[in-house]
Amino acid sequence: MAEKSHTLFICSCERTMPLDAAAIGRGCKGAAIESANHLCRAEIERFSIAAAKGGDITVACTQEAPVFNEVAAESGGNASLSFVNIREHGGWSKEAKAAGPKMAALLAAAAVPMPEVPLVPLTSEGVILVYGRDEKAIEAATLLKERLDVTVLLSKPGPVSPARVSDFPVARGSIVSAKGHLGAFELTVDDYALPKPSSRDKFAFDTGRDGAKSRCDLILDVSGGAPLFPAHDLRDGYLRADPNDPAAILRAVMKAGELVGTFDKPRYITFTESLCAHSRSKIVGCNRCLNLCPTGAISPNGDHVAIDASICAGCGSCAAVCPTGAAAYALPPVDALIGKIRTLLSVYREAGGANPALLFHDAEHGLEMIEMLARHGEGLPANVIPVQVNEVTQIGLETLAAAFAYGAASARILMRARPRHETEGAIRTISYADTILKGLGFGEDRIATIETDDPDAMGRALYETAKAKSQSKTASFMPLGRKRDVMRTALRELQEVAPAPVDVIALPDHAPFGKIEVNAEGCTLCLACVSACPTGALSDNPEKPMLKFAEDACVQCGLCKATCPEKVITLHPQIDFRAATAEARIMKEEEPFECIRCSKPFGTKSTIERITAKLEGRHWMFQGRAQRLDLLKMCEDCRGIVAIEESFDPHEAPARPHVRTTEDYIRERDETKKS
Secondary structure (H helix, E strand, O other): OOOOOEEEEEEOOOOOOOOOHHHHHHHOOOOEEEEEOOOOOOOHHHHHHHHHHOOEEEEOOOOOHHHHHHHHHHHOOOOEEEEOOOHHHHHOOOOHHHOHHHHHHHHHHHOOOOOOOOEEEEEEOOEEEEEEOOHHHHHHHHHHOOOOEEEEEEOOOOOOOOOOOOOOOEEEEEEEEEEEEOOEEEEEEEEEEOEOOOOOOOOOEOOOEOOEEEEEOEEEEOOOOOOOOOOHHHOOOEEEOOOOOHHHHHHHHHHHHOOOEEEEEEOOEEEOHHHOOOEEOOEEOOOHHHHHOOOOOEEEEOOEEEEOOOOOOOOOHHHHHOOOOOEEEEOOEHHHHHHHHHHHHHHHHHOOOOOOEEEEEOOOOHHHHHHHHHHHOOOOOOOEEEEEOOOHHHOOHHHHHHHHHOOOOEEEEEEOOOOOOOOHHHHHHHHHHHHHHHHOOOOOOOEEEEEOOOHHHHHHHHHHHOOOOOOOOOOOOOOOOOHHHHHHHHHHHHHHHOOOOOOEEEOOOOOOOEEEEEOOOOOOOOOHHHHHOOOOOEEEOOOOOEEEEOHHHOOOOOHHHHHOOOOOEEEEEEEEOOOOOOOOEEEEEOOEEEOOOOOOEEEEHHHHHHHHHHHOOOOOOOOOOHHHHHHOOOOHHHHHHHHHHOOOOOOOOOOOOOOOOHHHHHHHHHHHHHO
């Protein structure tokens, strides 16, 4: 079967930017490169002819994508089109003449296939609750009544006049709790009451009742009170507008009118329950994701957590901090994102580029900032390569480690000056990566955030970042396996190419790598920690009493520490690059205690001696009875035999003291008085 042709159209956009076709050719091997100056208008026939022939066509323009799609459809061919922005990302810059390698990298990365993301269907039948305090809620409901099934709920209303005709229900009540999502909201309402039909100049309501339940598909909140949900702007189906802003109310009404039918949202997180280290035996270990989720989509569910895909807004904080890889981001998966970065950096070098710096950004804020800098400022530096992700908070340690292993000189994560939601997870990830980079000799300021809404401020920060030099050696590994496996591989490869590699680097708290220390004197080898460990980092030896620890498997979840009855375990976050090939370390071992009757090994010597010392002379069963104390030193079989032979009565406890009652106190008081 013949290989599909690939044609690459690059355009100078009416000669407003230089094109380095030679550099692009070095990076995009195998593609037929067509240069133009006015491809979307004067030279559109060239594109039409190529589209009629079919094959893969990449157009280095996103602004005129609708024009090219229309022409391709009219050509009658079956060409597969893709579009890449090299103008704002490279051509419109004061360093445009040196941006050829970056353009080549962007074009090559666009050809990297991304896996399809699973979808979550949400169905709305158009049942909407308009929640407000006065006539503004009535007015919003009036605008929606022709398209949606409307109910109005007024919270502590003042004088509100009834309508001439009751086109929709109006009730009184205050929402005290809300849960759900588009198509499945459930509300609890206090002081719920319906108006009297005889209401004259204003609504007169019946006696209210608490705890009323209401279900709806949509909520339009114009109450002006506190939002009904955390991170309310991320809750699908919940529309909120300032009651004092008519334009905002109108926008919310227009949006609500469109939310009828079935809608598909991405399943942002792929969750594997068996890998979760949340808890064991009702003892909580890891709760990193629970502490970071802005929407409340994550909740405890036995030994693991549960993620409600209908509520999840895709910030990716849970996936970024999950130490085991139980929560993994799917838009795109981490191996696909790292594969794209690998292509960007390798093609950039092949095309003649040096010292590449990565700029991670989202679509909503980041693209606007880059475009503003290109149109009204100096544009991006020639060696700053933008990497668009769904949310910058999805970036994990494995992505940053892989980027530097592949040869990135620096990395910046673009955020808003005032983030709309918590960025603690991203800041924590950056601190881990920064600590590792410093420990491996990469130096200071290799990775940081740029938190600004000013394109010029972003530009100044990037031109300063662009001065960083990359290391001479680079890795070329393929990111394969689950997230935890990819992270291990990326970190090992990073150490291999580091300027000053070391074996051990101490990490900040909550890092996903580390060791444990066990106070051997206090440990009784009960092995409760072994049964609690979710990753198998702690293990025993079936042949003899022993506790072993494999650091490479430890995720610092803390379950062993929380489970240990003697409280002799401490956590030490660190990364030991030798752990992957090291044998499990013996934390404590003892000779088994031998039964004094049959010499069968059972238990541990320290445990038997400790129990014997605690009970001897202190418990009624063993006071002055050496024979009974010997039972503790026998295996379970001999213990039963001896107890039967010696006719030990487990119930011959000393008589308990008489229980004193009120009558005893009264009698003693009367006797005292008489005496």
